[in-house]
Amino acid sequence: MRLVIRKDYDAVSYHVAKYVLERIKEFAPTESKPFVLGLPTGSSPIGVYRNLVKFHQAGELSFRHIITFNMDEYVGLPRDHPESYHTFMWNNLFRYIDIPPENVNILDGNAVDLDLECQLYEEKIAAVGGIELFLGGIGPDGHIAFNEPGSSLSSRTRVKTLAYETIVANARFFDNDITKVPNLALTVGVGTIIDAREVCIIITGAHKALALAKCIEEGMNHMWTVSAIQVHPRGMIVCDEDATLELHVKTVNYFKSIEKVHEQLLGAHNIATQE
Incomplete structure (x- = not known):
């Protein structure tokens, strides 16, 4: 497992977006060999999506031969509800790129x-050959997608059912009215994510320290699903x-030393940095 440390949210977002760009270019997707990309919602990936849109607008990245699978969706919200994850993805990414609508998969x-x-x-x-790269973010309690503490690490x-704490936390998106927050969601499992050939997790902010x-310095634990x-x-x-x-200095x-050696091997110009 690699841990890449960048200065701030913007630098993290650029690094991840640049990494996605390079992975797609290296893969060289075609109609018969599409690149399959797993995507999250929430605050973590917004900066990544903005950078991917910029790459697309600059002519560096096409999504014509990319198939996406999103992590999760609320149960019972209309697709066009402002807080549905369908709406989130179209407003933050899909409407600005050339991905064919039939290549977008959201629960x-x-x-x-x-x-x-x-x-x-x-x-x-499974039918498209599995996910090549799954992006993800986490909550402060270490959950990924809606795999909250206690979820099986082999789940599909x-x-x-959402925890009460999750419902309360999400009430800010629903006029601070917990009665408007869905209490069920559909989510990929931890096992679904880990089955991807590559997984990249975005973690920013002191509230996720x-x-x-727990993820880096302790053992695998279903109470911290990431x-x-x-x-x-x-x-x-x-x-x-x-x-x-919260990490030990060592x-x-x-x-950071691993990253320094990585830069020496590849050349600093090949390592994504904030422009």
Whole structure:
């Protein structure tokens, strides 16, 4: 597992977006060999999406041969609801790029049979050859997607009851009225994410420092579901300085030294930095 430390949120966002750009260019996707990309919602990836849009507008990146799978969606919200994850993705990424609508996959929280919807989602991921790169963010309690503390580390896409703390935290998006917040969601499982050939997690802010420390310095634990990335052969966390506040100094120094050697091997010009 790699830990890449950047100065702040903007630098983290640029680094991750540049990494995605380079991975796609290296893959050289075609219609018969699309690049399959897993995507999150929330505050963590917004800066990444802005940079990906800039790359697209500059002619550096096309999404014509990219297939996306989103992590989760609320149950019961209309697709055009301002807080649905359909709306989030179209407003922050899809409307600005050239991805074919049929290549966008987001769980349907209004499906008649929610369990079947989850099963079909897993089958569709398998049918396109699996996810090449899964991006993710986390909550302060270390949850990834809606895999809250206590979720199985081998879980698959499923219906998930949201914890009361999650509902309260999300009330700010629903006029601070917890009665308006959905209490169910559809989410990919931890196992679904870890099955991707590569996983990149964005962690920024002092409020997520404890979660990062639990993930990096302690063992795998279903109470901190992001810790499952420890067993991934190509797992990477990109964090800012604030998120390292709970890490031991020797841990931070170790990963910074690894990054320094990485730069020496590849050349500083090949390492994504904030422009």
